[in-house]
Structures are given as C-alpha cells and as structure tokens.
Amino acid sequence: MRAGVILLALVVLGISVLTISSAQNTSPKGTTKEFTVIAKQWEYEPSVIEVNQGDTVIIRLKSADVSHGLFIEGYDIGTAIITKEGWPRERVIKFVADKPGVFTYRCNVTCGPYHPFMTGKLIVKPNNPERGVSLFAIILGIAVTGYYIARR
Numbered sequence: 001m002r003a004g005v006i007l008l009a010l011v012v013l014g015i016s017v018l019t020i021s022s023a024q025n026t027s028p029k030g031t032t033k034e035f036t037v038i039a040k041q042w043e044y045e046p047s048v049i050e051v052n053q054g055d056t057v058i059i060r061l062k063s064a065d066v067s068h069g070l071f072i073e074g075y076d077i078g079t080a081i082i083t084k085e086g087w088p089r090e091r092v093i094k095f096v097a098d099k100p101g102v103f104t105y106r107c108n109v110t111c112g113p114y115h116p117f118m119t120g121k122l123i124v125k126p127n128n129p130e131r132g133v134s135l136f137a138i139i140l141g142i143a144v145t146g147y148y149i150a151r152r
C-alpha cells in the first residue's frame with residue numbers, strides 16, 4: 001500500500017519534470033528565423049512576419065522595383081535598398097526579438113505616392129504561456145506528492 005503511494009508520487013513528479021523539460025526544449029533560447037522580404041511599390045512580400053520571443057531574426061531585404069527601406073518601429077532597426085549602379089541588391093538586418101508584441105515595419109525611403117502606406121507587421125509571440133504550463137506542472141506535482149506523504 002505504502003509502496004503504491006510512493007510509486008504514484010514518483011510518477012507524478014516524473015510527469016512534472018518531463019513537462020518542464022519539454023516546454024523548455026520548444027523555446028530554449030530561441031531559434032534563428034530567416035526571411036527574405038521583397039519590397040515593391042507599395043507593399044512587402046511577406047507583409048506579416050511571425051516569430052517567437054527570443055528568436056534571432058534575420059531579414060534579407062530586396063527590392064522588386066525602385067529604392068525602398070524597411071524600418072521596424074519599436075525595435076528601431078532598419079535598412080534600405082538603393083537601386084543605384086554598384087549598390088547592394090540585398091541588405092540584411094539581424095536582431096533578437098526580445099520584446100513580445102505586434103510591431104509595424106514601414107518603408108523609410110520615399111518611393112512614390114503610396115509610400116506612407118507601405119507597411120508590414122512583425123508579430124513576436126510571448127514565451128510566457130509555456131512557462132505558465134511548466135509552473136502549473138511543478139505546483140501540481142508538489143501538491144499531489146505532499147498530499148500522499150501527509151496521508152501516510
């Protein structure tokens with residue numbers, strides 16, 4: 001009987017530990033997410049970029065027509081493609097998406113009448129839900145174990 005209770009407690013603790021470690025594996029310190037963004041009058045392709053908080057984001061900016069830029073508000077990072085002879089056809093920005101939320105990226109090189117409307121969205125999903133799940137597993141594991149030890 002007592003052996004059964006201890007075994008049950010160990011199983012619950014084991015499940016808790018597995019839940020914690022698997023939650024950490026899905027978002028260790030973030031992975032690297034790479035995107036090629038094509039700028040053209042007056043939009044971006046893709047116009048939505050989605051990453052997880054902690055990811056390293058690499059954006060390769062190219063232009064399909066005239067000079068364009070890409071500036072991410074909130075992260076205050078950007079670059080531009082200037083379509084002149086001898087200038088690079090591709091520019092790269094790299095940063096760690098450490099702030100969760102929805103951030104607008106916009107063109108920062110005047111590129112025609114609809115330039116002010118040339119925007120896209122960077123979505124940085126928070127890691128907190130996973131941490132919440134593992135915390136819940138720890139508390140549940142301790143509570144169940146404590147309950148059975150107290151009843152012994």
Ligand SMILES: [Cu+2]
Nearest residue numbers: 107109111115
């Ligand atoms: Cu523009």
